[in-house]
């Protein structure tokens with residue numbers, strides 16, 4: 203069934219859309235609709251929001267129709283933008299302390315000290331206190347702390363950062379769904395070691411950027427995944443920070459212009475030698 207075009211479908215500018223949210227009743231309407239998967243009638247929404255004055259309530263609800271709320275024959279429901287607002291409200295909710303420290307269930311592959319994560323200013327920093335290496339730093343929404351134990355959180359950090367990177371590598375921005383492009387870069391302020399290159403994936407549309415070790419990128423390559431699998435390591439089920447490959451010891455600079463690096467992965471005496479080019483294409487040099 204095709205939806206009939208209505209005046210609800212008019213374009214709403216970002217300025218107008220966000221100004222619509224500057225009202226308690228309207229935010230409450232969005233939250234109430236976000237709790238239901240089925241459309242709600244006018245009176246059901248009004249009852250749950252708790253506004254006595256029907257005219258006043260109608261005024262606010264009507265303001266939202268066409269941007270965050272859709273009116274259907276069955277009642278009112280959230281539009282995609284409305285669902286994203288509910289997500290933004292939840293992901294911004296944080297009721298614990300400002301700074302938290304975690305011992306991760308991983309040891310440093312260089313000095314065998316237990317790796318730690320610190321949460322501060324809505325960012326997670328993963329580092330080894332033994333050799334003072336910062337392994338990763340990334341934004342993590344406060345809402346991710348809700349209903350999770352400390353143990354669950356320590357597992358979620360690695361999965362979260364790996365999941366974001368995987369999504370961005372597939373050409374989709376996690377922030378705005380715009381097109382992303384990845385490449386090798388020589389330097390980054392986000393990781394403090396002296397690797398010859400890093401992988402950066404950026405969104406043209408909103409500027410979201412994610413940076414990784416080259417070997418962190420290789421973990422997503424099918425040849426690398428199958429090489430590990432053949433040696434009894436399922437990368438999907440491994441703690442990211444525990445993997446030897448996550449660190450840069452095996453990287454060598456092959457060319458500065460265009461940038462390319464070599465990576466050697468060794469497992470049980472077997473070697474996989476790869477070349478990673480500036481455009482992130484990967485070729486296999488040796489597999490033995």
Ligand SMILES: [Zn+2]
Pocket residue numbers: 310311312313314315330331332333334335
């Ligand atoms: Zn260390």
Ligand SMILES: [Zn+2]
Pocket residue numbers: 375376377378379380405406407408409410
């Ligand atoms: Zn984007």
